[in-house]
Amino acid sequence: MKSVIGKNITITLYGESHGQAIGIIVDGLPAGININTDFMQQQLDKRKPKGNISTQRHEQDDFKITSGVFNGYTTGTPLHITIENKSQKSGDYTPELPRPSHADYVAHIKYNGYEDYRGGGHFSGRITAPIVAAGSIAIDILRNKGIYIGTHIKKCQNIKDRDFKDYKTDIDICNSKYFAVLDENKEKEMITHIEQVGSDSDSVGGILETCVLNMPVGVGEPYFYSIESQISHYLFSVGAVKGVEFGLGFDYANYRGSEVNDQLEINNKNITTTTNNNGGINGGISNGMPIIIRCVIKPTPSIFKTQNTVNLKTMENTTISLVGRHDPAIFHRARVVIDSMVALALLDLLVEKYGEGWLI
Amino acid sequence: MKSVIGKNITITLYGESHGQAIGIIVDGLPAGININTDFMQQQLDKRKPKGNISTQRHEQDDFKITSGVFNGYTTGTPLHITIENKSQKSGDYTPELPRPSHADYVAHIKYNGYEDYRGGGHFSGRITAPIVAAGSIAIDILRNKGIYIGTHIKKCQNIKDRDFKDYKTDIDICNSKYFAVLDENKEKEMITHIEQVGSDSDSVGGILETCVLNMPVGVGEPYFYSIESQISHYLFSVGAVKGVEFGLGFDYANYRGSEVNDQLEINNKNITTTTNNNGGINGGISNGMPIIIRCVIKPTPSIFKTQNTVNLKTMENTTISLVGRHDPAIFHRARVVIDSMVALALLDLLVEKYGEGWLI
Amino acid sequence: MKSVIGKNITITLYGESHGQAIGIIVDGLPAGININTDFMQQQLDKRKPKGNISTQRHEQDDFKITSGVFNGYTTGTPLHITIENKSQKSGDYTPELPRPSHADYVAHIKYNGYEDYRGGGHFSGRITAPIVAAGSIAIDILRNKGIYIGTHIKKCQNIKDRDFKDYKTDIDICNSKYFAVLDENKEKEMITHIEQVGSDSDSVGGILETCVLNMPVGVGEPYFYSIESQISHYLFSVGAVKGVEFGLGFDYANYRGSEVNDQLEINNKNITTTTNNNGGINGGISNGMPIIIRCVIKPTPSIFKTQNTVNLKTMENTTISLVGRHDPAIFHRARVVIDSMVALALLDLLVEKYGEGWLI
């Protein structure tokens, strides 16, 4: 079960960058859910490269649903989404020269030389497209239940976006944009910075911050299926993610308990906390406050500068200079992947708690 | 499968703080592994409270192995470890007053009032004792294969330990100590600080940093069973953990690719990377470099200062003043839980790659 | 996950015949279920040896619930049941002489000589006691939802019990008896026959037939979690079971479709089938008719007659003559194990369909 995740809403992923098709099976959706293919395409569009800040590989990402939907509604049986690869360039590959900070070397060892090395093969970011397709279904289901998810680019080097303020409004702002920054000035600043970095043949990383609004109280399981365990399991499946934190996160190390404990209060006849340092989660279980997640996206390893590497055949030191189509930044495209993963992770826990009938 | 984790080396956890016994089943260990009960007890001792910096609840944590071991060796069938609760104080409980930043409130909603609220019930840190017992077996197996794990307290408020230098030596230092700080001066400073915080009726959090040395290249699976996914899934199962990062982690957001890409080189006929910003993991797969993991442990929510809470019966605002036995800090005791979780997580992936026969 | 089964209601099993204790963890039960310990003991009593037709090993089977129950109700967290072994006789064992048709030889190879060979170790029928304890909880839950399970001894050599007639009455008859035969004359005949077989130092097998009444329509999943797949997976976990069939079962091979198709009709405003050759299951899904399951229990391999075996040390042919405490028949004791397995299997599928909330 290497490529399968989710106990109740289960996804199985396949595909390589230069193979015939990539895709995903979503298993566990109950019958009768209206599938919003327009929204699916919009979400896929957010993952597509655009402008100077992205690769020039342009895939249409026309997805097909080949099973599990009938007359626009889920049938209750597995839903298969497939996307053909059309724009792969066959080109010359040098699989003996692993690209630094990429999976090339480990894949070569792990798969004993049988890996499909073209364009990173199964490790390519392209494989996140089916995740977005599946995730868009999850996002749509949650939205229909009043649970909203949005992610903004919190930070890119020394440029920082403002914090979430009015959650619902800010989530809507995030979801309306291709480059999801809440503060428009910071948005421009970041884009300019990425263009600059790109023109330097370099790349840059960033931090994404996600908010999930209106999660019911009591979802998640103690220990192994805590919300944090579940979400991080999904998020770290995305190759570029190297850190995940909730609420105050690593900053907790700087405080005393009396400064950061979330005290309880009655608020409009509901129990809420005065602060939300726990990011909506206590003991692994949702407490009704907004769930706040941050993850870091490392700089795209593909840069055009000459770097050191080794020749796997000759076992000698050498250098590599990448050519082709690469992104100076991917966090803005990763944003919708993160939203998708969070939605799929939470949907699974919601069905665990309430049963599949709750989704309809 | 809420309380079960691990595909190949599977653990199933049970118990409550004030129940009769807590325990764990370890399933999947091949036959013929020598069980080092002395080491198991040593590891459990590292989790025990000691001195002024810990709770005064003193459990002997005498574990029993009631199945799966015969004549000192694993039989290949499920190994069950149980630990009786002996020192629980029945005392008066006020389950209607949830403690801030604890799981009391969410447990009450999730379990509809049927939760065992005494001492935090199933959410109690006490439940990590069986995890340490199971983890010590995993640590021992890995050590016998030349894979070493060690964790130090990297940071507590503004007191920072030095970085790992000579990994093997430093891991040994960590494992020889109850309060695992590499720099002895910083160790004293931190202990003094915790004592001070404790005498203020307060608590404090910290950051733990773990190193796994000699992981073979090619372990871990792309996407859902990436090493990062797997380890974070296990680590976030520990209630107090609110952030997990690998290698450079969140700091990646501050750099350009050219500054942080790990370039490859031949080193003693082996392929290594010049830097280790990826923390030993590319594309979710081990690359042979030390695996570097950091997690943050939030300040113990149990403090003696008066805090706001609500009365769940009357649904009115009120205050709570905890009495009893609490820790001003738990990260030093959590250290061995983290080691255990990391070992169990990696053992599972190693068996995935090499089969159970590899363990013997 | 060798010793773990069930996606929603998960059981994890451990223990050896002569170890300190055997037990089971039941994970996934929602909070608020009243645990009927009297019924649990009654069910365990049905598994105990009694009279001349059973082994003379007499275990009290006093079970303890050490977690997951508080004030008589489930807490929603893992429920652990343990039973101490008290009556094991240390005796002399000759692990080098595998008993014919037992697991001794395969265990020796599989576990490389590290198996706990005493009394069959983990393969002992004794390990079914915790299954009965867990199963009794499942049976009780189903009964409270109006779903009834009963099993009778359908056949023992050429002695056949009558068919189920009035299902509810017959299920009650089965459950009221230690030796569950519907026809009292046949019951006596079978007991006399077993006593005769036992006095011949021999053993005998039989067929058990189970009925599940009032299963709601639409439970079970197509393909891999069909009711037949699920139930057979559980039933074949019982060592002595060598065949499982549903409805007409193997007899289907003797008929034409027109003779055995279950035609549909309106019956009291409900849709039923005129016949029930499919045993309540179509396409793997319950159709509302009684679920009919038969399984065969092979003769206990432990007989007192001298048999051929090999000496695993010398690798020479030799003979073995068992002494000690053995059952001339076990199907009457296996009955309650089968009921338990069926209940656990179906409970898991019911939660899959309706969510855990349905159980309460």
Next chain:
Amino acid sequence: MKSVIGKNITITLYGESHGQAIGIIVDGLPAGININTDFMQQQLDKRKPKGNISTQRHEQDDFKITSGVFNGYTTGTPLHITIENKSQKSGDYTPELPRPSHADYVAHIKYNGYEDYRGGGHFSGRITAPIVAAGSIAIDILRNKGIYIGTHIKKCQNIKDRDFKDYKTDIDICNSKYFAVLDENKEKEMITHIEQVGSDSDSVGGILETCVLNMPVGVGEPYFYSIESQISHYLFSVGAVKGVEFGLGFDYANYRGSEVNDQLEINNKNITTTTNNNGGINGGISNGMPIIIRCVIKPTPSIFKTQNTVNLKTMENTTISLVGRHDPAIFHRARVVIDSMVALALLDLLVEKYGEGWLI
């Protein structure tokens, strides 16, 4: 995880009879396995309808492998096989009239009217085509390891094939035939019988018997992953299977232990059993003898005779007369599905025991 099976070699299945495509993902195959697409097609051809004894729906079953294979070898990442539906006839459907003994009624209730009812939708036997494609890979791997699988039609009403004699030769005979009967006279007799039954607008069931030769000793797990549990779990996933037995199976009820215990002996320096009533399995574990499995395939429910049913809209009794393309028998086509399921089930257990490296 409804449509996912296998812990080590995992398959995820999707598709409907009249959807765009059906398919399967095979996850867990190590890198470097040569994929024999000719053999895959041969196996699919055995599942195709041929002659008067089968439906006249003729699908080419041209499969595509869209990922996981590169230059003819597995890459170690998920292998996706897809088959387009081309010959579906749109026709008029009457979903309100469920066909007797089909899944129509239960699907309608389970999926609340959202099921794809065309041609049985997801419940169609057509969905077994991807299973055969995946299974053919498993069969091929096992064959390369010297493990052979073959199935013959043991019985069709009162016509019985001879028993397996020389296992290897007989397996080869089975696998060389489209209609797998060992005795050529019986083969003709059965075919004539099926033609007769077909011309009577009726259908007929049968018993399939499978042999697995050269299974290593010690594979399978006690209890929940016994070979019997595992194989039956897979086999009962096939809609038409209503009974599964191993070795002597249900016939065990007719004998005493002394008559049917498999005594051990040294045979050519190997340990074997004098008889093989346990069908190669003790305590759920392989003992090195041929594994013998029988399953019953019920008569195809689709017959042309008028049958009683109910109108789901009006809730009135009515009749149904099927038209279209149906098989008077399907067991001969099911044969290769059974072989596939057995191979996939055993491959999963072999990897559990020996690790994925063993497969190469």
